[in-house]
Amino acid sequence: MTNPGLAVRPDEIRRHNLGLVLRQVHLNGEMSRAELTHVIGLNRSTIRALVSDLVDHRLVVERVPDTRTGAGRPSHVVGPRHDGPYVLAASIGVESMTTAAIGLSGAVLSRRDQAIDAVGAMPNLIAGRIIADLRHHQRQVPAGARLVGVGVSVPGIVRAADGMIEIAPNLRWQSVPFARLLAERMPTRVPIRIGNDGDLGALAEHVRGAARGIDDIVYLAGDVGVGGGIISAGTSLRGSGGYAGEIGHMMVDPVGDECGCGSIGCLETKIGEVGLLRACKRSDQHGSRAMVDAYAAARAGDPEAVDGVAHTAEWLGRGLASVVNIFNPRMVIVGGNLSGLVELARPQVEDLLxxxxxxxxxxxxQLVLPGLGGDSSLLGAMEIGFEAMLEDPTSVTA
Ligand SMILES: [Zn+2]
Incomplete structure (x- = not known):
């Protein structure tokens, strides 16, 4: 007996297959139809029909390449439309925010970096800033380009289902329905997804950064807070509530300092901004600039900064050692201001590891710096912003 509920309808298969083709173009940029046929494993005529559908939906363009190599007709090349779909991606930090309009394959169409003071700020004001930026970006993108989603990276614990920020300790935000705050202000209705900065950084590095093709990675990024994300066997490790990967809140010192999360002696208290500046005898300073200054002083040979950096690097090594023991990654990516520690004191980190x-x-x-520089979380926000469209390209009206 067959269960009619399990029957897969032809239009569902088509939507799924359209998504497969569009996802490949998103991941790789321009690809020939022959490559798409090979990678996706459907026959040539099916791929041709799917591409033609995507062209009709104004999602991709198809062209005949002008260079001929070898005999026979060259395979048509499929690529993102320059005036095709785009998402609004935003990355909220403690003291800065970046928003951008980003097209398929990660093409940044318009971008704005600004200093903010998110700590204790009203979340609705930050939501308002994002929408103001959206209006700016909408004036910059090519005519005809369509907004298809919003993705936001936040330094906090997020309930993915409804975009509720449960807690963002270093922003002092708690129970903030951020997706709803944005939705209420949006000029058009599009899917809005909110994600944790560490998870999104790991995602972007896996999809198009240092860990492309590597399926077991740990990503750790820090400035004031220390976020983490884990990809295991190619899949983001989420845990039962979707909150896994809080490497910064691994307890490493039972008699350590209080952490923003309410616990004591978290790794974040050792290798985050406060820990680094204290180790460098610069507790009177704060902010990203102060971290960069401390690194510069260490590079110039200032003894207190040299000692402080070495000491902090040892804590990073200890923390990473536990992470390696638990998750067995092939690559550990250290981003944000923490990457400065690896650049300056790699021997100490590796020694403790x-x-x-x-x-x-x-x-x-491999212990590496992010392939996407400081943009890992922003580009991860872009990825989740596109997710709904990639699942069903027909949801976008031509
Ligand atoms: Zn903590």
Whole structure:
């Protein structure tokens, strides 16, 4: 007996297949129909029909390449439309915010970086700033380009289902229905997704950064807070509530300092901004600029800064050793201002990593900086902003 509820309707298959083709173009940029046929594993005529559908939906363009190599007709090339769909991506930090209009394959059409003071700020004011930026970006994008989604990265714990920020300790935000605050202000109705900055950084590095093609990674990024994201066997490790990966709140010192999360001795208290500046005897300073200054002083040989950086790097190494032991990654990516620690004190980080992780687990682990520089979380926000359209390209009206 067959269950009619399980029957897959032809239009569902078509939507799914359209999504497969569009996702490939999004991931790789221009691709020939022959490559699409090979990667997706459907036959040539099906791919041709799917591409033609996507062209009709004004999502991609198809052209005949002008260079001929070898015999036979060259395969048509499929690429994103320059005036095709785009998302509004936003990355909210403690002291800065970036918003951008980004097209398929990660083409940044318009971008705005601004200093903000998000700590204790009214979340609705920040939502208002994002919408103001959207209006600015809408004037910059090519005529005809359509907004298809919004993705926002926040340094906090987010309930993915409805975009509720449960807690963002370093912003002092709690129970903020951020997706709703944005939706109420949006000029058009599009899907809005909110994600944790560490998870989104890991996602973007996996999809188009340093970890492209590597399926087991740990991503750690820090400035005031220290966020993390884990990808295991190619899938984002989410946990039961979707909150996994809070590497910064791994307790490393039972007699340590109070952390913004309410616990004590979290890794964040050792390697975050406050910990680094204290170790460098610069507790009277704060902010990203102060971290950069401390690194510069260490580079110039200032003894207190040199000691402080080495000490902080050791904590980073200890923390990473536990992470390596638990998750067995092939790559560990250290981003945000923490990347400065790896640049300056890689030997100390590696020494502690070696001392505290098990040899079999550490073998072959690469410790690298983000391939996307400071934009990992922003581009991760872009990825979740596109997700609804990639699941069903027919949801976008031509
Ligand atoms: Zn904590």
């Amino acid at each position: 070696e001392r505290h992780s098990m040899a079999s687990l550490l073998a072959g682990v």
